[in-house]
Amino acid sequence: xxxxxxxxxxxxxxxxxxxxxxxxxxxxxxxxxxxxxxxxxxxxxxxxxxxxxxxxxxxxxxxxxxxxxxxxxxxxxxxxxxxxxxxxxxxxxxxxxxxxxxxxxxxxxxxxxx
Amino acid sequence: xxxxxxxxxxxxxxxxxxxxxxxxxxxxxxxxxxxxxxxxxxxxxxxxxxxxxxxxxxxxxxxxxxxxxxxxxxxxxxxxxxxxxxxxxxxxxxxxxxxxxxxxxxxxxxxxxxxxx
Numbered sequence: 001x002x003x004x005x006x007x008x009x010x011x012x013x014x015x016x017x018x019x020x021x022x023x024x025x026x027x028x029x030x031x032x033x034x035x036x037x038x039x040x041x042x043x044x045x046x047x048x049x050x051x052x053x054x055x056x057x058x059x060x061x062x063x064x065x066x067x068x069x070x071x072x073x074x075x076x077x078x079x080x081x082x083x084x085x086x087x088x089x090x091x092x093x094x095x096x097x098x099x100x101x102x103x104x105x106x107x108x109x110x111x112x113x114x
Numbered sequence: 115x116x117x118x119x120x121x122x123x124x125x126x127x128x129x130x131x132x133x134x135x136x137x138x139x140x141x142x143x144x145x146x147x148x149x150x151x152x153x154x155x156x157x158x159x160x161x162x163x164x165x166x167x168x169x170x171x172x173x174x175x176x177x178x179x180x181x182x183x184x185x186x187x188x189x190x191x192x193x194x195x196x197x198x199x200x201x202x203x204x205x206x207x208x209x210x211x212x213x214x215x216x217x218x219x220x221x222x223x224x225x226x227x228x229x230x231x
Binding site for chain 2 (some may be wrong): 045103
């Protein structure tokens with residue numbers, strides 16, 4: 001069975017702090033995809049990144065970076081120099097190769113204060 | 115269309131009434147998902163459509179919930195005899211799927227906020 005665990009329910013930081021959101025997953029598939037989505041207070045889900053299981057290279061996009069480690073089944077997300085606009089709920093999700101199941105973690109609520 | 119469109123954006127209904135929620139996926143997207151998000155909770159998978167294959171209904175919480183999809187276009191999620199516990203945001207997502215490793219990003223609609231009073 002597939003499962004995504006985001007152990008951090010809520011995180012509060014002050015602007016300019018770095019913050020890492022943890023994601024641990026379980027799957028028996030050898031090919032799978034991992035995602036991060038952002039859900040700001042307005043409610044829409046914003047796609048941030050998709051990684052496949054064969055690509056363990058870390059990725060950086062501006063202030064965002066992702067650390068994928070198959071050995072620990074983790075796909076952690078770091079925001080560098082956080083800003084108030086980063087305040088949102090962040091979801092990690094896992095999909096099998098066939099795309100027939102997209103399983104979400106329960107989300108981490110990030111609050112960034114000025 | 116340019117994105118996934120859901121209607122209505124808000125729906126208030128009385129307990130016991132039936133409701134229909136509509137999802138218009140991105141043109142050409144063969145895969146379509148429905149999710150439920152209760153207040154302060156994560157996303158709960160409901161149902162998945164892929165082309166003309168039989169849908170995966172494993173996430174539907176009860177037989178009061180059903181969904182249809184016409185070909186690779188519009189989908190409707192129907193909740194019969196609504197209960198207060200059905201109050202949630204219902205999100206639809208679509209994806210371009212062409213089999214094998216062709217798993218692309220999922221695009222979500224803005225959701226329908228259902229309130230059962």
